[in-house]
Amino acid sequence: MMRRVIIYDRAFDDVDVQYAYFAKQASVEVAERFATAAYATAFELAEHPHRAAIAIAGTSDAGHVRSWPVRGFDRFRIFYSVDDANVHVIRILDAARDTRRLLETDGNS
Numbered sequence: 001m002m003r004r005v006i007i008y009d010r011a012f013d014d015v016d017v018q019y020a021y022f023a024k025q026a027s028v029e030v031a032e033r034f035a036t037a038a039y040a041t042a043f044e045l046a047e048h049p050h051r052a053a054i055a056i057a058g059t060s061d062a063g064h065v066r067s068w069p070v071r072g073f074d075r076f077r078i079f080y081s082v083d084d085a086n087v088h089v090i091r092i093l094d095a096a097r098d099t100r101r102l103l104e105t106d107g108n109s
Contacts, residue, residue: 003046003082007089014092018076034073041071042078042089049082065090
């Protein structure tokens, strides 16, 4: 069953912040590649959402936060949860950051 992908506002914000950083520090082309890869990877999760490891365990499957790398930008991870009908993209973060704290601060664990 193909699930619907719901991208949360914080995940959109994460991509916007990283886009601006790449555009300034590298190039607009790198920024475009990152944004395209982030969204494409997020939508690919609809096919096989359970393939990713659980990053933060919850009390139910929908409560688990999973982590999957952005294609071509493996340092960046998509953090998401899955329910019967949807993939909920919570954040898209640099794995070098304290992702657990950021997710817990958002109230998503």
